[in-house]
Amino acid sequence: MIGRWYRDLALGARFTLSGGRAGWTGTLLTALGVGLGVMVLLLASAAPSVRAAAQERMDARAPAYLEEGARAAEDTVLADPEIVEYRGDMFTGMLLEPLGNPRADVRPPGIDRLPKAGELYVSPALRALLDSPEGALLAERFDGAPITGVIGDEGLRGPHELYFYLGTDTLSQDPAQHAVSGFGADRSANGMTAVLVLLVVVIIVVLLLPIAAFILTAMRFGAESRDRRLAALRLVGADRGMTRRIAAGESLVGAVLGLLLGTGFFLVARTFADDVRLPGSGVLPADVTPVPLIAALVVVLVPASAVLVTLFALRKVEVGPLGVFREGGDRGRRLWWRVVVLAVGCAVLFAPGQGTNSEGTEWVVAVGVSVALTGFTLLLPWVVEAVVGRLRGGPLSWQMATRRLQLNSGIAARTVSGVTVAVAGAIALQMLFSAMNDQIPSADDPDPDRARVLASAPVESGAEGTEFARGIDGARGVESSLPFLVARLPLVDVPPRADGTQETRTVVVADCAALDRLIKFSSCADGDAFVAGDGASAVRPGDRLDLDNDRTGGPTDEPRPWTVPRVREARVTDVLAGQTHQGLFLTPSAFPVEEVESLRSTVLATLDGSDPDAVEHVRNHVGVDSAGSELRALEQESGNGVLADIGEALRAGAVLTMLVIGASMVVSTVEQLRERRRQLSVLIAFGTSRSTLAASVLWQTAIPVVLGLVVAVAGGVGLGLLLLRLAGLPVTDWWGFVPLVGAGFGVIALVTLASLPYLWRMTSPEGLRTE
Incomplete structure (x- = not known):
């Protein structure tokens, strides 16, 4: 048969x-x-x-951060992933800085050595964009850093990926947050x-x-x-x-x-x-x-x-x-x-x-x-x-x-x-x-021609925060700006959570004119204090907050408590800004700004709708080589x-x-x-x-x-x-x-x-x- x-x-x-x-x-x-x-x-x-x-190459370049309490070795590298948005497109990169030996051979795949401060490695697609007229505005964001080399295929997700490695000297200001022992962590996407x-x-x-x-x-x-x-x-x-x-x-x-x-x-x-x-x-x-x-x-x-x-x-x-x-x-x-x-x-x-x-x-x-x-x-x-x-x-x-x-x-x-x-x-x-x-979900924009952005950066003093806010206000395409300082302070008298983290409260410091655009109150004078927000962010008079909000919690690391003064009730009027800033709202003389260890200068800027690249100019002012800096465009779909x-x-x-x-x-x-x-x-x-x-x-x-x-x-x-x-x-x-x-x-x-x-x-x- x-x-x-x-x-x-x-x-x-x-x-x-x-x-x-x-x-x-x-x-x-x-x-x-x-x-x-x-x-x-x-x-x-x-x-x-x-x-x-593609996922294997992304895992190979993912930084493997040191565990809490681990000692940094001589070849430890500081790394900080960065997200860059340009004209509606988003891409990523990484800031790199050697912590000890500048000749350390700990480096991500695709480059032959760690870039020095100000040096830039880019993917072929990003290089083509930066060299084109369409990428001229983006090139300004890297502060004229020379392109030292091109990232190889083994360090890229795909041939058209926009990616970069930028050498910096700013990560050593907070080495505990950025220290890595190498590259090759499992960063597989969640299910x-x-x-x-x-x-x-x-x-x-x-x-x-x-x-x-x-x-x-x-x-x-x-x-x-x-x-x-x-x-x-x-x-x-x-x-x-x-x-x-x-x-x-x-x-x-x-x-x-x-x-x-x-x-x-x-x-x-x-x-x-x-x-x-x-x-x-x-x-x-x-x-x-x-x-x-x-x-x-x-x-x-x-x-x-x-x-x-x-x-x-x-x-x-x-x-x-x-x-x-x-x-x-x-x-x-x-x-x-x-x-x-x-x-x-x-x-x-x-x-x-x-x-x-x-x-x-x-x-x-x-x-x-x-x-x-x-x-x-x-x-x-x-x-x-x-x-x-x-x-x-x-x-x-x-x-x-x-x-x-x-x-x-x-x-x-x-x-x-x-x-x-x-x-x-x-x-x-x-x-x-x-x-x-x-x-x-998408936020309702009452005036689409007047988009707003929320820019913030870590600062060490009120004067430095004022300088950052002045630069945002002077950026091309910014119609008006609302500057304020933000700090997240731990509660001194509340024990840590089960995972060891401390419960914190948000403190916003601004003058009365700026506070008037964030919260609703009957009257305001320098020295006043207000509380606004839901129960989770509630602050009561007499609560003690730790001004040393960046301490490691060691045996000799004592808190520097500050007692919340008498406050008045208020409510958040700017819903978009209030999504992340609720709690204690203070005028400058009511709070010792210069004693706070970790502070952020934040600016809510309104853009002129006649300039389509206004937000890009603001992003250029924030820059890429600024660890901890961020810019969030409001009234835009959150996207998935x-x-x-x-x-x-x-x-x-x-x-x-x-x-x-x-x-x-x-x-x-x-x-x-x-x-x-x-x-x-x-x-x-x-x-x-x-x-x-x-x-x-x-x-x-x-x-x-x-x-x-x-x-x-x-x-x-x-x-x-x-x-x-x-x-x-x-x-x-x-x-x-x-x-x-x-x-x-x-x-x-x-x-x-x-x-x-x-x-x-x-x-x-x-x-x-x-x-």
């Missing part, structure tokens, strides 16, 4: 390889279609490796929330299922010519089983060649991975390595699927010596079992109820989404057959297209199944993503970095999927035209214009795609509602399908335009020649 299978499969492969130009053309079209899908599957299988390699896991799972299913659907469709290219060959084999004595095995052998050749082509496409795409401007930091070619188990599954399942699809397609086909007969062709397609598949998928998604916290929910969601989208794919052939069967009349091109679809609508339905799955899944994803994005990364990956994956689907439909249309080249040539010989044939190709593509989009919109919205119910989120975007439907019509135009040159070639008189 095994020998018979092997012999018949080999005979089918031989027919394919020795079938002349026509046979090779069909096989290559099948291989091209399968290869495009295999390329995407291999790229998807490399995603875990890409993420793991994503259940809703984010749900989103990622749905994205994977939605992006890969259309590719799988197209691979299965591509394996059935050339079915009509294959049926004619099988009929000829029956005429010379082959039995029914033999013809099926020979057909499986023919499809196996196309699948294996497609596997080889797909591997080649993958290797080429991998080579140019660092040249592609993907969202985020980009991808290094060496990272694009498929997971061995997934790659092995692709290698095994693609040829196996080719055999199974062929045998499944022939289950109701009777190949006889006089032709091919399809059993039950007059009964039409049955609807009930397609609805059952769709209902099972929806039931699986409905079963967990609301919420995504239960263990294993992501697998339930993956199965439910896969089955539901498969149900939409199975429903499409019935819809196409039911609709086109009722179409009558119209222009000649319309009649030619509808008649062709009425004779065999299965090919058209299978061709657009990828579009249906992609659009339905993308609509559901868009609804889920929009709902999650709207859950991110993980969600933003997922959104970028979603858009990139959706574009790639739609491009592959568009290319696959072109291949499928060319295959259909090749099968009909004699009929097309006959029509031209009898006077049919090429414009009519082109219009018929357009209608033949458009009708199934439009019907597929209708199914996709209805199914995608329904699937989105189920996912939102599962995530416990409200509907926030009912019209997210509009751009996706537009993309579907764009695919129609792409397929029609790309197939016209081949149509012109097929309708030449040479097409009438036969043997």
Whole structure:
């Protein structure tokens, strides 16, 4: 039995390889279609490796801080990670300073030595930005530090990451907070929330299922010519089983060649991975390595699927010596079992109820989404057959297209199944993503043209704080500023918490004019004290606060208590500033500012909306080489970095999927035209214009795609509602399908335009020649 299978499969492969130009053309079209899908599957299988390699490099450069109480060695290095924001984009870097031996070889990967104070190592992407006119303002933030070197790939997350190492001498002012023994700490990102896991799972299913659907469709290219060959084999004595095995052998050749082509496409795409401007930091070619188990599954399942699809397609086909007969062709397609598949998928998604916290929910969601989208794919052939069967009349091109679809609508339905799955899944994803994005809180901005920023820096005296505030007020684009000093003082008479930390209270020092913009009171004079805020920040007269708020807590380190004077009740009027500054509000003469060990100068600045780079000028004044300094833009969405990364990956994956689907439909249309080249040539010989044939190709593509989009919109919205119910989120975007439907019509135009040159070639008189 095994020998018979092997012999018949080999005979089918031989027919394919020795079938002349026509046979090779069909096989290559099948291989091209399968290869495009295999390329995407291999790229998807490399995603875990890409993420793991990037995370490994990020861990390798993460500073390993000394444990509390540990002694610093001679080669100890001080490190302080910095976040830089420039024109809406954020990137990171690190300040470095040797604590003992300036020649210490403790350094992060990617650089050959520790930078000296004022020296700068940058990534290639950051260097290109700093050297460009767009980065001139950013270069000012580094105070003219010369670029000493470029960070190597081993020190970067990706080839397009913006990253820097800046040498400094400011970290030694507080060495205990920045001392590191080396680099290479485990800084893996925290686990994503259940809703984010749900989103990622749905994205994977939605992006890969259309590719799988197209691979299965591509394996059935050339079915009509294959049926004619099988009929000829029956005429010379082959039995029914033999013809099926020979057909499986023919499809196996196309699948294996497609596997080889797909591997080649993958290797080429991998080579140019660092040249592609993907969202985020980009991808290094060496990272694009498929997971061995997934790659092995692709290698095994693609040829196996080719055999199974062929045998499944022939289950109701009777190949006889006089032709091919399809059993039950007059009964039409049955609807009930397609609805059952769709209902099972929806039931699986409905079963967990609301919420995504239960263990294993992501697998339930993956199965439910896969089955539901498969149900939409199975429903499409019935819809196409039911609709086109009722179409009558119209222009000649319309009649030619509808008649062709009425004779065999299965090919058209299978061709657009990828579009249906992609659009339905993308609509559901868009609804889920929009709902999650709207859950991110944003502050209300009463005047968007007057943005505000909160800048702060550690200072050692009130005079130094005044100088910092004066510099912010004089920065270009600053319309007004509100300066004040902030200190967090421990409570002397309250024992430490279980973790050893001391309970603290916030003290804000400013004159009456500045306090009037922060809190509400009846009157104010120098020497007054106010308390404002909730219970957690409450301060009572007589409480003792430690002015030595930077002490280490050693046995000889005694507190320097200060007693809270009589205070008056007030309330915070500036909600945005009050989110972080609540507690004790004092005028200058009511508080010994110069006795406080650790103090911060803070400025609430209002920017002139006419200068779009006003906030960048303020950031330049704060600078990068200032440990502990920070600037926070108020009235902006707080944002979610993980969600933003997922959104970028979603858009990139959706574009790639739609491009592959568009290319696959072109291949499928060319295959259909090749099968009909004699009929097309006959029509031209009898006077049919090429414009009519082109219009018929357009209608033949458009009708199934439009019907597929209708199914996709209805199914995608329904699937989105189920996912939102599962995530416990409200509907926030009912019209997210509009751009996706537009993309579907764009695919129609792409397929029609790309197939016209081949149509012109097929309708030449040479097409009438036969043997």
